Amino acid sequence: MTTSRIDPVTLEVLQNKLRQITYEGGVTMQRTAASPVIVEAKDIGFNITDEKTRTIIYSAWNPRHGTTTTLLIRSVIRKLGEDPGIFPGDQIIVNNPYDGALHQPDVCVVSPIHYGNELIGWSGCATHHLDIGAAAAGHFPQATDWFSEGLKIPPVKIVEGGKLRRDIFDLFLLNVRVPTYQALDLTAQIAANNTAKTKLLQLVERYGLKTLRACYDAVIEFTEEKVRSRISSLTEGSYRFTNYIDYNGIHPLTCALTIKGGEMTFDFTGSAAQVPTMINCTFGVTMALVHNMIFCMLFPDIEANEGALQPIKVIAPEGTIINCKPPIACSGASTGAAWRVQDLVMGVLNEVLINAGFPEKGRVSAAWGEGIALTTFHGKDRNGRTFFMNQMFGTMQGGGARINKDGEHVTNIAASTTSSIPDVETSEQRYPTLILKRGLREDSEGPGKYRGGLAGEVSLKPHKAQEFEATTPYLGKYIPAWGACGGYPGSGTEVIIKKNTDVNEQLRSRVPGFEELGGTAVSLAEDELTQKLGNDDVIYVGMPGGGGYGDPLERDPQAVVRDVAEGIVSIAKARNAYGVVVRPETLEMAQDETTKLRQQMRKERLASR
Amino acid sequence: MTTQPKLRQLNEYLIVARKRGKESVTCTVCRKEICPSAADWRLHAIQRKRVLSTVVPLVAEHPRVYLHEYICPGCGTMLDTQIVLHEKPE
Numbered sequence: 001m002t003t004s005r006i007d008p009v010t011l012e013v014l015q016n017k018l019r020q021i022t023y024e025g026g027v028t029m030q031r032t033a034a035s036p037v038i039v040e041a042k043d044i045g046f047n048i049t050d051e052k053t054r055t056i057i058y059s060a061w062n063p064r065h066g067t068t069t070t071l072l073i074r075s076v077i078r079k080l081g082e083d084p085g086i087f088p089g090d091q092i093i094v095n096n097p098y099d100g101a102l103h104q105p106d107v108c109v110v111s112p113i114h115y116g117n118e119l120i121g122w123s124g125c126a127t128h129h130l131d132i133g134a135a136a137a138g139h140f141p142q143a144t145d146w147f148s149e150g151l152k153i154p155p156v157k158i159v160e161g162g163k164l165r166r167d168i169f170d171l172f173l174l175n176v177r178v179p180t181y182q183a184l185d186l187t188a189q190i191a192a193n194n195t196a197k198t199k200l201l202q203l204v205e206r207y208g209l210k211t212l213r214a215c216y217d218a219v220i221e222f223t224e225e226k227v228r229s230r231i232s233s234l235t236e237g238s239y240r241f242t243n244y245i246d247y248n249g250i251h252p253l254t255c256a257l258t259i260k261g262g263e264m265t266f267d268f269t270g271s272a273a274q275v276p277t278m279i280n281c282t283f284g285v286t287m288a289l290v291h292n293m294i295f296c297m298l299f300p301d302i303e304a305n306e307g308a309l310q311p312i313k314v315i316a317p318e319g320t321i322i323n324c325k326p327p328i329a330c331s332g333a334s335t336g337a338a339w340r341v342q343d344l345v346m347g348v349l350n351e352v353l354i355n356a357g358f359p360e361k362g363r364v365s366a367a368w369g370e371g372i373a374l375t376t377f378h379g380k381d382r383n384g385r386t387f388f389m390n391q392m393f394g395t396m397q398g399g400g401a402r403i404n405k406d407g408e409h410v411t412n413i414a415a416s417t418t419s420s421i422p423d424v425e426t427s428e429q430r431y432p433t434l435i436l437k438r439g440l441r442e443d444s445e446g447p448g449k450y451r452g453g454l455a456g457e458v459s460l461k462p463h464k465a466q467e468f469e470a471t472t473p474y475l476g477k478y479i480p481a482w483g484a485c486g487g488y489p490g491s492g493t494e495v496i497i498k499k500n501t502d503v504n505e506q507l508r509s510r511v512p513g514f515e516e517l518g519g520t521a522v523s524l525a526e527d528e529l530t531q532k533l534g535n536d537d538v539i540y541v542g543m544p545g546g547g548g549y550g551d552p553l554e555r556d557p558q559a560v561v562r563d564v565a566e567g568i569v570s571i572a573k574a575r576n577a578y579g580v581v582v583r584p585e586t587l588e589m590a591q592d593e594t595t596k597l598r599q600q601m602r603k604e605r606l607a608s609r
Numbered sequence: 610m611t612t613q614p615k616l617r618q619l620n621e622y623l624i625v626a627r628k629r630g631k632e633s634v635t636c637t638v639c640r641k642e643i644c645p646s647a648a649d650w651r652l653h654a655i656q657r658k659r660v661l662s663t664v665v666p667l668v669a670e671h672p673r674v675y676l677h678e679y680i681c682p683g684c685g686t687m688l689d690t691q692i693v694l695h696e697k698p699e
Binding site: 235243244250252351354355403441443444446449477478479480482483484485486487488489490491492494523542545549550551552553554573601602603605606608609 | 617618619620621622655656657661664665666667668669671673674676678680682684685686687688689690691692694
């Protein structure tokens, strides 16, 4: 037992200090980067591993980067470790999904940490870059293979012996559309690693290398014990959940979970073959999202590190959407197949947790908004300056309802609660755009005894732009978030453009709603190519809502009335989905009519036999 | 009401309970015994199949995407819903 080599107090102190180092790495990024994706949305991953690449601190920021960042560190060693070798002061850039990246825009910078000449660990810092030089800005909706998806970077030294390699830095910037922002973002990643290195070396100076290594062993060992014990408390057996992903067709995905002997196996055999679109993901990504969900649903109170992952096995047949082979496209992985992996794991764990009793049972959840609008805008502003806008509002999904409460409105990046959405004022200040509305999307919730959370919706127009183009791939048009235990699905995703509107005339007196605008509306296909927008055109993006939990006819009628009063649910939906009659003139419930309507709806259900 | 010891919870409204020595899937709202515990309870619930977009607003119409509703035959409680892709429109 290695745990005897370190006293518990020192162990606790060191573990908290290590976690704090990863926070500080992320803060360094936020304070030195330029892109709103980092500065405001905080799409940051920051890991620390030991010298054997065991994850000691699993992304303290957006947890989706946790497993992938460690995979990238391992890939760096595998590919560069012997030739040319990795030395003190080196940092390595990598974004190849087949090396472990979530998708091509998620660029990772990896740094070895040496004490003198002795390797004592690694830090890895990942973030989403605004552009990666694909055939269209941000993402290429019609990519069929990775050659049209932009720059692929295998592990390459970007810092050598402490000195920035100008050749590699320039190569990167020459291939992306927003070099002014991305130069700062990339150097911010290097700075973040430097922060972690400085802080870790301070720990070694204070506590000694032997103690730090004993800490590494102890935290992993303790965590594995706790996780095995938690799994052993669950009902052994086999569980299965199936769902679909909709992009250029509807493709089935399935997950079978086996719990046995304190271990869990997630097997995705039976999922659809890889497809020539951007939604596929690599095996590392599938593994990462399984890990992400088990930390959320099974072990939220246990430190996430290598020890927690030992009893977890993932199986995904090669050549499928969830374990794709090069050169198939996969730049939409993080919000495509990866998101659905998360959803499948949630579905299959629900059945386990509902039988587990509280507190585990309290984490049962309907699906969170299924889909995303990957909408980005680019062009030239009034002065002819190039701009690229990714405000991540396509991530405003509604949260799934829980076993004992309504879903959260407008969550963010795949249910990551550590990220946020950039400010409207910042957007209008930075980019030639006018945001007419960013708010809650009425009726997007999945009905239930506990309803899903509302998604967000945005409508905006170009503002005095010389050129303004939108790239608009999206998922979730046909397959919304599922409801659980009798709850109903939430809304789907929708992107509409109205051309030649009267928006500028109406703006002289008021800010019009999208539905109040004249002009010709076109609902876009999910893989539409780039759209040119004029100053009279308006684009609307509606995000998907969260699924509901439990029978909607069991929802407290007064809660439905409150939802109507607050603009969450329309009067029509209150009646049709919840069986609650609300008087439009007073917004009060019609008691007798509601009782009769609910009785009638139950009768209709029974009559369907 | 007869006491039916809960052996396992299947979802919000369904448990496996033992009564007179037999284990059955039972509705917790009306105590209706839906089927033996070894059977697939969904096959014994009332099933309604509807095109999803006709049930859920703000979802694009697709003729093969259905919502399957599983209803307690005793009390009409909605036990579960599933999104299902049919091979062809029905």
